[in-house]
Amino acid sequence: MFSKACEHGIKAIIYIASQSLEGRRVNIGDVAEHSGSPEAFTAKVLGALTKHNIVNSYTGPYGGFDIDMKQIKQTRMSDIVQAIDGDSIYNGCGLGLSECNNARPCPMHEKFIKVREEIKEMLTSTTIHDLALKFKSGKTVLTR
Numbered sequence: 001m002f003s004k005a006c007e008h009g010i011k012a013i014i015y016i017a018s019q020s021l022e023g024r025r026v027n028i029g030d031v032a033e034h035s036g037s038p039e040a041f042t043a044k045v046l047g048a049l050t051k052h053n054i055v056n057s058y059t060g061p062y063g064g065f066d067i068d069m070k071q072i073k074q075t076r077m078s079d080i081v082q083a084i085d086g087d088s089i090y091n092g093c094g095l096g097l098s099e100c101n102n103a104r105p106c107p108m109h110e111k112f113i114k115v116r117e118e119i120k121e122m123l124t125s126t127t128i129h130d131l132a133l134k135f136k137s138g139k140t141v142l143t144r
Helices: 004-020 028-035 039-051 069-074 077-085 109-125 128-136
Strands: 056-058 064-066
Touching (some): 004 039, 004 069, 004 077, 028 039, 028 064, 039 056
Antiparallel strands (some): 056 064
């Protein structure tokens, strides 16, 4: 459903947010390890999320990544998806056709519209805070 970059970004943000709730800043190695993503790839994705003001990046000996409480509570999963993948998840064809619309629909067009609407609702109603709390409680995992 999401690109690999977006999957890695979501896992990284959940980990960073869970640590930020404890007042901790984490380095790229910790993020990569705990989100199950390659370090270089994680750095690239976090760079994009930093540009979109979703995560804070600091350099130097006490550098790393964190998210302030206001950001954690206000940032929605849709913000992360938009920053990394754009809006293709809301507009793309269920069969991957380059053009799919009401005038010339693919066989799945009508059913996929409903799925996209449900995905959009889920992404816009879920905050980083919601997911970080589930992760911190041990009810969810980021890696297997």
